[in-house]
Amino acid sequence: MENQYPHELSGGMRQRVSFLRAVVGGSDILMLDEPFSALDSITRFAGQMAGQTLVFITHDIEEALFLSDHILLFTQPPIEGRFTEITVPLSRPRKENDRDHPELVKLKRELINRMRREGGII
Known part of the structure; x- marks a missing residue:
């Protein structure tokens, strides 16, 4: 998927990219609104176990x-x-x-x- 444009990605893939962009941004605290809503359960669980401080809705x-x-x-x-x-x-x-x-x-x-x-x- 690395050569795909954002508009060519599914909603779940766009959510993953957005979440990863926030994680690799280097902040100690992430503030997110429904960060896992568009993800399948396996990806959601992996994202939840990232170990970073989250403030989320x-x-x-x-x-x-x-x-x-x-x-x-x-x-x-x-x-x-x-x-x-x-x-x-x-x-x-x-x-x-x-x-x-x-x-x-x-x-x-x-x-x-x-x-x-x-x-x-x-």
């Missing part, structure tokens, strides 16, 4: 729980000062089977219920 609760040490939950616009910080209770490094860790499953259920109650989002 996602609507995927499982992804947020697996990747994060801290989550800021926004439920009602406007978001100015209206958020809850959740600490994810897993140590690092994380492994794929940590996605099924009982504490993460419980926290996911709590977050979904909270979002239903407070924001009517789900």
